[in-house]
Amino acid sequence: MSGTAMTEASIGIGDQLPSFDVRPDPVQLFCYSAITWNPHRIHYDAPYARDVEGYDDVLVHGPLMGSWLMRLCETWVRPWGRVTSMTYRTVTSVHPGTTLTVGGVVTRGGNAPEAEIWVALPDGTYATQGSVSALISDGASGAPTTAVNDDRPDGGDKR
Amino acid sequence: MTSLLTDEARGWLGAEQTFEPWLVTRMQIAQYAYTLGITDRVHLDVEEARRAGHRDVVAPLGFHLVIRHAVPNLIPISELAEDGGSDDMTPPTTAQRRMAGETSTTFHEPIVAGDEIRLSKRIGSLEEKQGRSGPLVFVGYDLEYRREGSGELVIAERYVRILR
Secondary structure (H helix, E strand, O other), rough: OOOEEEEEEEOOOEOOOOOOOEEOOOOHHHHHHHOOOOOOOOOOOOOHHOOOOOOOOOOOHHHHHHHHHHHHHHHHOOOOOEEEEEEEEEOOOOOOOOOOOEEEEEEEEEOOOEEEEEEEEEOOOEEEEEEEEEEEEOOOOOOEEEEEEOOOOOOOOOO | OOOOOHHHHHHHOOOOEOOOOOOOOHHHHHHHHHHOOOHHHHOOOOOHHHOOOOOOOOOOOOOOOHHHHHHHHHHHHHOOOOOHHHHHHHHOOOOOOOOEEEEEEEEOOOOOOEEEEEEEEEEEEEEEEEEEEEEEEEEEEEEEEOOOOOOEEEEEEEEEEEEE
């Protein structure tokens, strides 16, 4: 269990969400295909992805990038509220072995904070981008001041 | 200008499909959490989840994607296409490829182990645009995830599939 080192802080425009890096590999793609019961070849059959679909390699699932964004947002809101809505779209296809940064920045403060969110490629361009709206729970604090968890989720991604 | 959309395909606007309820289990939630590198114990340990005020192990935000992607593929393997995919309410076109467009999700309630979630899907929009590389069809699906029994709306989602 991670420690919950809480520090009082306000959710201000320009604040960073608790970003993390991922480097998807074939094992993670397999597990994601399995749990979402997705038999689509382009995520595991490299000769098919190359020879039939014309990609350099198998593709990271677009929804997996959405899943990382939701992990980011849930970690961000956990100490003080909940996510109410999210919008995202994938701009570029991504191959396994690419280091991706899942992050975001607050664009609106107050009781219903908003943020821009992204999955960024090593050159800083976005593979997936979107936005999130959240709500500070009653009793969490007299907003906009609230508790922010400064632990970084590291998960199992550092292979 | 060539068109991918036939009159038959246009007739798919408003088409609806409701799937059998999906029983959410602790094991699926753990598999999803581990796949995503999520380590918070409320997703993995029922006691921890109850201490946090949940009925049972709570699914991470995003778990509904398991339901969304799995249910259309719950068909005999012999009925899957050559690429391993399923039709999944895709209107018939001459398009060669399909890609994911924008997803917008509204979260009303957390999903908890033991929930039975019924997904329904409706084609709410269907339009063709001219892209740089030729015509593109945008199919907009309106999805509802409801808790069986109470009928509560847990998640509402709009998902766009691009055909080209």
